[in-house]
Amino acid sequence: MSSFATSKEGYTWSPEKGLQAGLATEGAIRPLSSFAAAQSSKPFDTIVIGAGYAGLTAARDLTLAGQKVLLLEARDRIGGRTWTAQVDGEKYEMGGTWVHWTMGYIWREITRYGLERKLKITPNELYPDYAFNRTNFNGTIFTESFKPNFEMCENAFKRFVDVDGQLGATVVAIPTQVMDGPLVDPELVDKYDRMSIADRIAEVRAKNICSERELAYLIPWFVLSWGARPENASMLELIKWARHGENSFGMLASILWFYKFADGQSHFAKSFFDEAFESGNLCYSLETVVTKVEDRHGSVEVFTNKGSYKAAKVVCTLPSNVAAKVQFSPPLSPLRQEAFSQKHVGQGHKIHSLFSKPEFRSGVWNAWNEPGHGETLELAAAFGDQTLKDGRVSVVSFGGGNSAQNVPSQDPTKIKRWLTQVDPELEQPYLGSIWHEWIADPYAEGHWCMWGPGHYTKYFRELQKPHGNIEWASADWADGWKSFIDGAIEQGGKAAYRITKEWRRRPQQSRL
């Protein structure tokens, strides 16, 4: 395995070595930039802000189309909210991870780069084969065989989402068209965006739609998915997710949780980067923080800590929770500014933890305490993710809802306590953890973007609109798999297409 450069990002903690910061990753492109400061006055066709998947896709498509592109990234690595850390010869996905062939944009790229045969299965080395599920809900712990428990959930999930007798299909008929489309009923969309998942839980309890045992399984999964408490989650988003999987929890599970890259996400990200760079049309600069963007009739100037650069167009892929840190001239619309000031609620943890117990490879845990039933838990779900070469087992855990101030690096021994609160049996074999603190990350301030009630209907359309010569592209407001890598690729590709379509019609174009 080739050795990768080390990013400043990422943490590990173990009793022996304590807290260490900075992990190796294939995404740590070196040198940090491809051009000397002296060339900085050269105008570009497009400047792409951010080298996450939205920016990488835009840069790739634009350079292939023949444009001169400058790609700027604040971090010392590409990948944005997705990157693979290399620790002691093993790979850990710090952010976005799983892929599926029904996610159109990402699958096209996966096969384009020949990576579809290099997938690993999270549930187990062979076809999905988890053994047990431990649920810890409102102070009661259940352990069951995984399969029957999962089948129970399949059925319960359908009922939970079935707000209209049509499995939510009258609310979201086509999941890639939530706000606009021939089948959209704006009144229903509005109604369910105002409803929180907690509202729906209350309704489901009142009408006996799901049993307590079923809710004990479902609610922690909602917390995992949002990185937020049910009262802060929009029911509209849950209906949309359900419709993506045609209301099958089994289908959704296989889409969201099964297949990942053997070579890691950063290898995939680098494939985009390499193709763009090999075109000969790409300049890039990492550790370059954008402070201001000025759009002055026909030209956009991007100001950074390394200098300023000009282009005809900009593709801005800043995550919504940090976009307000950049100054725009002319200023952004009041509605967009308001959207950016309303932080999205995806404020959860993703922590890999190592254990000396082989059977943990086959385990799934979910845990939650509702208000009045004990301390709010920091982690809501965990599952066996990989067996390391030395036999240790890696379990990945997620959580949210309590965590805006609660970052592990401040006191890493907290992680073991959080795990033990999920399941006391996780305590003794615990060996240490690997993680990225998305909540405290200045270039993300959150993980994948999930919205609270009302946000979708109020801001979605505005967030997609261009701002003069600035196109906005982010998974945060994707039409399809919003909040996923697929959504980022969708958005980057769409922005690049709009720009190249206009660019091709410039006067010097001629036909054969």
Added chain:
Amino acid sequence: MSSFATSKEGYTWSPEKGLQAGLATEGAIRPLSSFAAAQSSKPFDTIVIGAGYAGLTAARDLTLAGQKVLLLEARDRIGGRTWTAQVDGEKYEMGGTWVHWTMGYIWREITRYGLERKLKITPNELYPDYAFNRTNFNGTIFTESFKPNFEMCENAFKRFVDVDGQLGATVVAIPTQVMDGPLVDPELVDKYDRMSIADRIAEVRAKNICSERELAYLIPWFVLSWGARPENASMLELIKWARHGENSFGMLASILWFYKFADGQSHFAKSFFDEAFESGNLCYSLETVVTKVEDRHGSVEVFTNKGSYKAAKVVCTLPSNVAAKVQFSPPLSPLRQEAFSQKHVGQGHKIHSLFSKPEFRSGVWNAWNEPGHGETLELAAAFGDQTLKDGRVSVVSFGGGNSAQNVPSQDPTKIKRWLTQVDPELEQPYLGSIWHEWIADPYAEGHWCMWGPGHYTKYFRELQKPHGNIEWASADWADGWKSFIDGAIEQGGKAAYRITKEWRRRPQQSRL
């Protein structure tokens, strides 16, 4: 609605007007070619043979990448085995029709061209709402409400495909990787490719896995899907289809049968064509039949009825049932020649028929007579597809198994007889039909490509291999949605990527 040019292809029949050939379509690009014969000696970077979706995608990607491309097509229209006929102000899909967001390649293109909000629903104007199902199996006719019948089928389908207790997942784990991949078990793949669907039906009956009522619904759907009798259909392909929809018949139904373009498939095809043409890098020539392809060290010469043309590379998208009509030098490998001589079994009808009964809009019919139970039926399935502006209803019907010599144009009154054999009630309100004869079509000799037992395992890998400087791209051997438009786009895109990757590494490339 703009008026389109008329292709020579397509038929209509009504009692009043009799048989008429040649229908208007947006795919009838005019003029028929973009260059005068005098320019025919100009060398191209790539020649693309065939302007179906594989060829259109390849031409689009290659021209965008900067290559000079010549697109040759035998027909007087683009679209290949997919095109939209315009008849009396209404659109009819003559071939490939339905799309879905889980089909990655096609969905990316649909959103790229802004067509995702212009979808129509086949089951009905509103969210899917068929009312009745009439089954005519082995001489017995049942009529039931659609919904409970469909739910029965969902369950039965799972059991039918469950050859291994894992819903076929040990045979085809990842549906885009049937022959090769980390989870492929070659023995199982071979075993189920040798098994015909008829073999499985016999096993299912012997072990009481499905009831006769359930088989009465499933078997006609197999005939529809293959355009062939169950004894000529490979069980491996059925398992692959099932895995694409995670074994949910409901999911498959929504993927295969629900959403189509309001503006028609030809409009979608023209979007690819227009983008390629607007690049300034495309030459095209319709009504141009390829007779020979000669690959002589570094240059390929393509001989046609309009002249010969040279290029460094060729993308050949000829459907497998007609590829043997072209002479290749050097000759194709013995295995590939054998594959082309073994016609694929997708030899079915697709016929639109008009009725004066509004309730037929909400109907689904399926019909089949097994050997020994009466005459083999020519049509196996039908369903209400659209209500015309004047109130007439269009029902689309499919069939296969008996039809290699039985083309409607020889005696169009046969259509009414075939429909009446499905359901006597279809006779009196019958007003006429619109269709394309894929079986007799010299450039297709069949519809979508479905294989008989053994074909997949024997020929699939070989069909994908390049032949010197000739890349082969067709839905017929796609990795993902083989036989679908999505597979064609997959293949065309992959061929273009391979060619441009090699092309970019030519000596004159330099970096910024």
